[in-house]
Amino acid sequence: MKTLLYNAKRLNEDGAIVETSLLIEDGKVKEIAAGIDSAADQKIDCEGHLLLPGLVDVHIHLREPGGEHKETIKTGTEAAARGGFTTICSMPNTKPVPDSVENLQDVNRRIEETAAIRVLPYASITRELQGGGELTDIPALAKNGAFAFTDDGVGIQTAHDMLTAMKLAAKENKAVVAHCEDNSIVYGGVVHDGEVAERLDLPGLPGLSESVQIARDVLLAEEANCHYHVCHISTKESVRAVRDAKAAGIKVTAEVTPHHLLLTEFDVVDRNDTNFKMNPPLRSKEDHQAILDGLFDGTIDFIATDHAPHAEEEKAKGFIESPFGIVGLETAFPLMYTYFVQEGKCTLKQLVEWMATKPADVFDLPYGKMEEGAVADLVLMDLDNEYTIDKNDFKSKGRNTPFHGWKVKGRPVLTIFEGEIVYDLKKEGK
Numbered sequence: 001m002k003t004l005l006y007n008a009k010r011l012n013e014d015g016a017i018v019e020t021s022l023l024i025e026d027g028k029v030k031e032i033a034a035g036i037d038s039a040a041d042q043k044i045d046c047e048g049h050l051l052l053p054g055l056v057d058v059h060i061h062l063r064e065p066g067g068e069h070k071e072t073i074k075t076g077t078e079a080a081a082r083g084g085f086t087t088i089c090s091m092p093n094t095k096p097v098p099d100s101v102e103n104l105q106d107v108n109r110r111i112e113e114t115a116a117i118r119v120l121p122y123a124s125i126t127r128e129l130q131g132g133g134e135l136t137d138i139p140a141l142a143k144n145g146a147f148a149f150t151d152d153g154v155g156i157q158t159a160h161d162m163l164t165a166m167k168l169a170a171k172e173n174k175a176v177v178a179h180c181e182d183n184s185i186v187y188g189g190v191v192h193d194g195e196v197a198e199r200l201d202l203p204g205l206p207g208l209s210e211s212v213q214i215a216r217d218v219l220l221a222e223e224a225n226c227h228y229h230v231c232h233i234s235t236k237e238s239v240r241a242v243r244d245a246k247a248a249g250i251k252v253t254a255e256v257t258p259h260h261l262l263l264t265e266f267d268v269v270d271r272n273d274t275n276f277k278m279n280p281p282l283r284s285k286e287d288h289q290a291i292l293d294g295l296f297d298g299t300i301d302f303i304a305t306d307h308a309p310h311a312e313e314e315k316a317k318g319f320i321e322s323p324f325g326i327v328g329l330e331t332a333f334p335l336m337y338t339y340f341v342q343e344g345k346c347t348l349k350q351l352v353e354w355m356a357t358k359p360a361d362v363f364d365l366p367y368g369k370m371e372e373g374a375v376a377d378l379v380l381m382d383l384d385n386e387y388t389i390d391k392n393d394f395k396s397k398g399r400n401t402p403f404h405g406w407k408v409k410g411r412p413v414l415t416i417f418e419g420e421i422v423y424d425l426k427k428e429g430k
């Protein structure tokens with residue numbers, strides 16, 4: 001089976017946009033060159049749009065099994081494809097938790113049956129995602145399809161448990177991926193512990209609960225010689241701890257979310273708008289500047305959405321009672337393109353590195369690059385397509401976004417996974 005994508009553009013080595021065509025054969029990129037004139041079973045006119053490697057997101061929540069009213073593997077992967085993603089890694093805070101080989105195999109069976117794109121599932125570090133207590137059988141889970149290990153949603157509370165997990169994961173050449181939160185200094189917080197918490201009279205979540213675990217964990221990672229990856233980094237001190245650890249040669253990497261790059265605590269203005277409630281919370285202006293600096297100097301390696309869908313009735317319970325989390329898969333690229341690339345904060349090449357190449361490289365995945373011989377995971381972006389984000393338009397079941405109504409430019413129009421079309425904007429009649 002051959003597919004020819006013609007009349008397209010691509011980014012060259014220097015980040016310039018040049019004319020191209022691309023030939024797919026049997027699910028792989030066969031040739032990338034201008035004016036390929038080959039016989040093909042299918043020819044697609046790219047209408048001058050930009051071909052990029054399919055985006056990669058190593059931090060998303062699919063909710064299946066156990067939370068199908070929030071999202072399913074089907075709806076979550078359709079949302080991902082619509083957002084231009086072809087590889088996503090699913091977090092283990094499901095019911096049941098993938099904390100045994102049997103449960104992990106069940107997740108993989110479901111993925112095989114219903115996923116629109118590639119899903120690589122995490123297994124948990126602890127039984128039932130308790131952040132401590134009994135650890136899972138990390139060697140067995142590693143040998144049976146765990147992408148990496150995490151208790152995302154909770155922090156690992158003791159150094160002993162974290163060290164044991166890291167030593168086991170390192171032996172299997174797997175990463176430990178950490179939601180960093182020391183429960184002893186969280187104090188029931190729901191927004192950043194700062195000016196806005198006081199103004200809105202909401203309990204504050206101190207940045208220290210995150211950074212103190214990162215500072216601990218980088219030393220444990222050094223001892224265990226383990227790849228340690230920090231989820232959704234959000235504070236100045238956290239960035240400093242990662243920067244210092246990298247300088248010391250420790251195998252640490254970190255991700256940041258689009259919402260922490262685009263918003264601060266001052267965007268939380270309404271005590272009832274829980275679309276601004278997520279963990280970690282939107283932080284101070286100083287923290288925001290530090291994560292920008294960290295992303296630009298390479299301390300923070302890439303962007304991940306932390307797509308966390310919740311049902312509307314759950315999010316309607318107010319700032320104290322509602323669950324933490326917002327969706328992100330369908331808005332990440334347009335938001336980052338509009339508010340970073342278009343505003344001259346970064347180049348398009350940098351954005352593609354942060355959203356495709358680097359997350360794949362950090363986890364040794366053979367994706368995230370558009371090159372001959374690679375799996376044909378591609379996205380066609382219409383950089384001139386202007387529209388308004390509408391939560392009611394999402395393929396995700398989640399409507400919990402703080403970006404509803406934002407004007408954006410740049411939109412995936414066609415997503416190709418292993419050589420097959422998995423999303424086509426034209427079919428939406430847009």
Ligand SMILES: NC(=O)N[C@@H](CC(=O)O)C(=O)O
Pocket residue numbers: 061093152153154179277278279280306308309323324325326
């Ligand atoms: N980020 C969130 O606010 N929520 C996530 C959990 C998590 O990523 O910690 C969720 O599963 O809803």
Ligand SMILES: [Zn+2]
Pocket residue numbers: 152153154179231232279280
């Ligand atoms: Zn988390």
Ligand SMILES: [Zn+2]
Pocket residue numbers: 059060061091152153306308
């Ligand atoms: Zn998460």
